[in-house]
Amino acid sequence: MPSINNVQNTHINTLLRELHGALIDIVSVMNRPQRDEAMVRAAGISLDRALFPLLVMVERLGPIGVVELADRVGRDYTTVSRQVAKLESLGLVDRQGSVADRRIREATITAKGKAMTDLVDAAREKMGRAIFAEWDESDVSELVRLMRRFADDITATSPE
Numbered sequence: 592m593p594s595i596n597n598v599q600n601t602h603i604n605t606l607l608r609e610l611h612g613a614l615i616d617i618v619s620v621m622n623r624p625q626r627d628e629a630m631v632r633a634a635g636i637s638l639d640r641a642l643f644p645l646l647v648m649v650e651r652l653g654p655i656g657v658v659e660l661a662d663r664v665g666r667d668y669t670t671v672s673r674q675v676a677k678l679e680s681l682g683l684v685d686r687q688g689s690v691a692d693r694r695i696r697e698a699t700i701t702a703k704g705k706a707m708t709d710l711v712d713a714a715r716e717k718m719g720r721a722i723f724a725e726w727d728e729s730d731v732s733e734l735v736r737l738m739r740r741f742a743d744d745i746t747a748t749s750p751e
Contacts, residue, residue: 633714636707638681643711645674646700649684650708654697656689683707 620626627640638646644664649655652663657675661668675698678684683704689695700708723731 630711630714630718633717634707634710635714636710638707639677642674642678645671646678646683646704647708647711649675649678649698650700650705653684653699654687654689656695656697658695660698678704 624640627643631638631640631643645660648660648663652660657672658668660675661671664671675684675686678698679686681703682701684698685701686696686698689697
């Protein structure tokens with residue numbers, strides 16, 4: 592006779608596999624270059640799609656060093672360094688020495704860069720409203736709450 596623990600473990604394993612599949616689907620959609628291009632078009636901005644996620648991350652997470660930024664986007668830090676330099680030349684970010692470690696140069700958003708990410712946020716909100724148009728507000732709230740909890744927990748247990 593199977594124990595209750597084995598049944599629960601099997602059920603949890605099935606759920607974890609379904610969760611993993613859903614996350615793969617979400618990440619696959621979000622990583623598509625066409626998705627970034629559509630977002631840039633919807634925002635009415637002109638920015639190379641390779642620079643777009645970096646600008647958003649600098650705005651959300653800055654000040655941030657190039658190594659951390661590269662790690663978060665899964666690119667080589669030398670490539671990200673060149674891309675951040677391009678954002679700087681466009682007047683979208685500034686780079687300065689870190690307060691904590693002067694060897695590290697951190698990127699921060701400029702007013703021009705913030706104005707651009709505000710346009711992206713408006714486009715993202717419009718796209719999000721279309722996705723959730725048929726959802727109950729309570730379901731959206733619950734999804735956001737659980738996703739935040741999941742993000743916090745997965746970050747806290749990250750191997751780094």
